[in-house]
Structure formats: C-alpha cells, structure tokens
Amino acid sequence: MNSSTAPLFEPLRIRSVTLRNRIVMSPMTRGFSPGGVPGADVAGYYRRRAEGEVGLIVTEGVGIDHESALGSAGLDEDDVPHMYGLEAVAGWRRVVDEVHAAGGLIFPQLWHMGVMKAEGSGPHPSARPLRPSGIWGPLGRTTSLDAGYIERVGHPTTPMSESQILDVIGAYARSASHAKEAGFDGIAIHGAHGYLPDNFLWSETNRRTDRWGGDHVQRTRFAVEMVRAIRAQIGPEMPMVLRFSQWKQQDLKARLAETPQQLEEILTPIANAGVDVFDASVRYFNTPAFPGSDLNLAGWAKKLTGKRSITVGGIGMNNGVYDTKKVGSVSQSNLDLLMRRFNRGEFDLVAVGRAILHDPQWPRRVRLGEPFEAFDQASLKRLT
Numbered sequence: 001m002n003s004s005t006a007p008l009f010e011p012l013r014i015r016s017v018t019l020r021n022r023i024v025m026s027p028m029t030r031g032f033s034p035g036g037v038p039g040a041d042v043a044g045y046y047r048r049r050a051e052g053e054v055g056l057i058v059t060e061g062v063g064i065d066h067e068s069a070l071g072s073a074g075l076d077e078d079d080v081p082h083m084y085g086l087e088a089v090a091g092w093r094r095v096v097d098e099v100h101a102a103g104g105l106i107f108p109q110l111w112h113m114g115v116m117k118a119e120g121s122g123p124h125p126s127a128r129p130l131r132p133s134g135i136w137g138p139l140g141r142t143t144s145l146d147a148g149y150i151e152r153v154g155h156p157t158t159p160m161s162e163s164q165i166l167d168v169i170g171a172y173a174r175s176a177s178h179a180k181e182a183g184f185d186g187i188a189i190h191g192a193h194g195y196l197p198d199n200f201l202w203s204e205t206n207r208r209t210d211r212w213g214g215d216h217v218q219r220t221r222f223a224v225e226m227v228r229a230i231r232a233q234i235g236p237e238m239p240m241v242l243r244f245s246q247w248k249q250q251d252l253k254a255r256l257a258e259t260p261q262q263l264e265e266i267l268t269p270i271a272n273a274g275v276d277v278f279d280a281s282v283r284y285f286n287t288p289a290f291p292g293s294d295l296n297l298a299g300w301a302k303k304l305t306g307k308r309s310i311t312v313g314g315i316g317m318n319n320g321v322y323d324t325k326k327v328g329s330v331s332q333s334n335l336d337l338l339m340r341r342f343n344r345g346e347f348d349l350v351a352v353g354r355a356i357l358h359d360p361q362w363p364r365r366v367r368l369g370e371p372f373e374a375f376d377q378a379s380l381k382r383l384t
Contacts, residue, residue: 002369005335007343008350009367012055014276014308016237017185019105019349021055022342023363026312026353027109027188027243030060032383033081036123038091042081043098045383050104052360053367056349057104058188058241058279059095061111063123065178066171068130069112071122072149078123083108083175092182100183107241108179109188110172110230114196115205116249118152130168132199132222133207134159137250145249165212165222168196173229186238187230192245192281197223201256201266202248216257217265224273231274241310242270243279246289246297260290264304277308279351285313286337299346308348311341316355316362316372333372354380 001009009021032042049057063069065084082088092108099106115136117129134157139150160168176187191197199205200222206213212221223242230240244267248254257263267278280297282289289297298311315338338350355372356362358379365372 001367004339005366005369007339012308012348014186014239017105017239019055020103021053021363021367022349023053023055023366024310024312024349024351025049025054025057025356026351027058027060027190028353028357029080030383031079033091034079035087036063036078036080036082036085037088038081038095040094041383042091043095046095046106047098047102047104048360048384049356050099050102050106052356053363054104054356055363057099057106058351059106059108061190062108062175064110064112064168064171064175066112066168067124067127068117068122068168069171071117071125071127071129072113082123083110083178089178089182092179092184096183096185105185107186107188107239108184109190109243110175110179111190112168112172112196114194114199115153116194118149129153129157130160130164130196131157132160132205132212135205135207137194137202137205137248141251142253143250144252159208160212162210169222169226169229172226173233176230177233180234180238184238186240187234188241188243188279189226189230190243191223192243192279194248194250197226197242198245198248198256201244202254204248204250204254216262217269220266220269223270227270227273227275239276240274241277241279242275243281244301245281247281247283252283260293260300260304263289263300267301267305271305271307275307277310277349278302278305279310279312280347282311282313285311285315286334286341287313295346296341299341302347310349310351311338311347312351312353315350315352317375335366360384 012019063082115131136153206219246255278301280301282297289300298309302309359373
C-alpha cells in the first residue's frame with residue numbers, strides 16, 4: 001500500500017451501499033451499444049474497471065425513456081445506450097452482473113440532452129429538441145463545439161409546454177425504475193454541461209416566467225421535481241448522485257452561481273429533494289471556485305449542503321478534457337495536489353476519466369504506488 005494515497009482506499013457508506021474505496025470512474029460517452037443496447041463487449045469493458053479496483057463505476061450517459069433524449073452532431077446516437085425496453089434492460093443486467101462478479105459497484109448516468117439535440121438527429125430524428133425557453137443558448141461565446149453544429153442548433157424553437165416538462169420528469173423516473181430492475185446499485189443524473197436539467201438551472205437557457213422559471217432559486221424546480229420523482233421510484237435505500245457544473249458547452253466560461261450564497265441557494269433544494277452526492281464537474285480539479293477561497297467546486301458543494309461530493313477534472317493527466325481534443329494529453333502524477341485537498345476533507349470521492357479509460361488498472365497502481373502507463377490518445381476511441 002502506498003502510504004501517501006492510503007486514505008483514498010478507505011471505504012465509504014452512502015445509504016445502503018458501501019464503496020470499497022474513494023475512486024470513481026467518471027462517466028464518459030463511448031458509443032459502443034448498437035441500437036442502444038449494451039452487449040458483451042460493454043459488459044467486459046466495465047468489468048475490467050471493477051477488476052482494476054475502481055470503487056464506483058458511473059456509466060457513460062444513458063438515454064432516458066423519452067424520444068428527444070438523444071441526438072447531436074458528430075456522434076452516432078444509435079450506438080449510445082439507453083435505459084428502456086426489455087433488450088436494453090437485459091443488456092444492462094449483464095453489465096451489472098459482470099461488475100458485481102468483479103467486486104465493483106455501478107450506477108447508470110441518466111441523460112437527456114435537452115437543447116443540445118439537433119433537429120433530425122438521434123435514434124428518433126422526428127422528435128423535436130426540447131428547450132425550456134426555445135433557445136439553445138448564447139452564440140459567440142467560448143466553446144469547443146463545431147461551427148456547423150452551432151449553425152444547425154442556433155435558431156429559436158418552441159418552448160417546452162407544461163405537459164412536455166411533466167412527461168420528461170416521468171421519463172427520468174421510469175428509467176430509474178428500469179435501472180433498479182437491472183440491479184444497479186444507485187442512480188446518477190447528468191445535470192451539467194448544457195443538458196436538460198442544466199438548461200432549466202441556467203439563466204441563459206431558462207427565461208420562463210411560469211413556475212419552471214424565475215430567479216436562480218425558482219429555476220431549481222425542474223431538478224427538484226425530477227429528483228423527487230426518481231426517489232419515489234427507487235425508494236430510500238439506493239444512493240443518488242447529481243452532476244452539475246458552472247461551465248456549459250455553449251460557454252466554457254459560464255457561471256451557474258456567481259457567489260457561494262447563490263450556489264447554496266441552488267443546491268440546497270436539490271439536496272433536500274433526495275440527492276446524496278454532488279458530482280461537481282470542472283475542467284481541472286485544482287481550480288478554486290470563487291475568489292477569496294482555495295476551495296474547489298466540490299469543496300463548496302460539500303460545505304454548503306452537508307452532502308458528500310465528488311471532485312473531477314484532469315486527475316492523472318496534465319490538462320483538462322477539452323485540451324486533449326486540441327493538443328493531446330500525457331499522464332501526470334498530480335496526486336500530491338489531490339491528496340492535499342482530500343486529506344483536509346474538501347471532498348469525499350475522486351472521479352477519474354481519461355486515465356481509467358486508458359488503463360483499467362489505474363486505481364490498483366495508485367494503491368500500490370506503481371508507475372502509470374503513458375497515455376495513449378487512441379484509447380479514447382477504443383473499448384478496451
């Protein structure tokens with residue numbers, strides 16, 4: 001055991017589930033599930049991470065039971081998994097069984113792309129994109145999105161109706177029920193990066209004046225009702241994780257909250273609705289969230305809500321995920337920076353993306369103090 005990282009290998013109990021260590025496999029879209037159904041290769045992919053001693057696996061984004069959930073540009077959405085239908089649920093049950101056989105735990109990340117779905121895309125191309133206020137978001141901001149895609153999605157559409165909002169909330173609840181049926185250990189929700197729950201939280205995509213809009217507190221209603229609906233389906237024992245972010249794909253410099261007080265007022269109603277863990281997505285984990293404090297976003301989420309939190313962003317790498325797409329990345333041991341924050345109780349869990357995607361044995365290497373493999377950019381496109 002590497003003594004400097006030993007605290008990462010202490011167990012953690014959340015509701016009825018006990019994680020064997022604090023390392024989480026961060027959700028990463030893979031697109032290797034033809035027709036939305038994960039096969040034996042996907043089950044093997046996740047099993048290898050459990051064998052590598054990941055404490056908790058959060059799957060890639062999984063489309064919820066709604067026709068508009070998936071669809072974008074530059075991605076074969078027919079190969080993105082979903083959480084509905086007998087075949088898909090059976091496929092996920094095989095994934096769960098493989099992970100459990102290797103001693104791991106696994107949550108699905110429920111996903112509705114919201115405004116990011118382009119017209120005519122996805123498994124259901126006739127399904128219109130759903131947008132709280134009919135707007136995709138601000139144009140001309142800092143983004144890594146393709147100009148052609150932005151041209152396709154930038155025009156205004158019809159705002160979501162009351163019935164559409166309630167239908168989507170129901171779809172989240174149904175998909176959570178399907179996940180429970182498949183044997184998952186908990187539920188994760190993608191509420192960040194410009195996807196549907198985030199569309200309701202962010203002022204640039206939610207300008208509604210009814211009960212689903214208003215100030216930063218009133219804009220939490222969709223997330224609150226979604227979490228309540230999921231909790232009603234899965235019961236009191238299963239843990240629930242919500243990913244949130246300041247930045248959006250429409251604007252990498254966006255801020256959901258300008259102050260800690262605003263962040264508290266946004267997260268507290270969601271926590272009270274039934275979320276156990278906040279997955280605070282940032283581009284690099286060692287970045288302070290607000291002036292005047294060294295706390296990162298996960299640190300603030302824990303401090304303000306009293307809930308568990310997950311830090312993520314560039315752990316084991318020399319830069320953030322969007323930098324990988326531009327200039328590539330290399331493996332880097334930044335565990336000293338990570339442990340400095342972890343040991344002072346800033347956050348409870350550590351999510352690792354690219355490093356674990358490349359090397360399923362990464363957590364075991366951390367535990368034993370072994371050298372890391374050199375990062376291979378091609379691993380981002382393989383299911384290994």
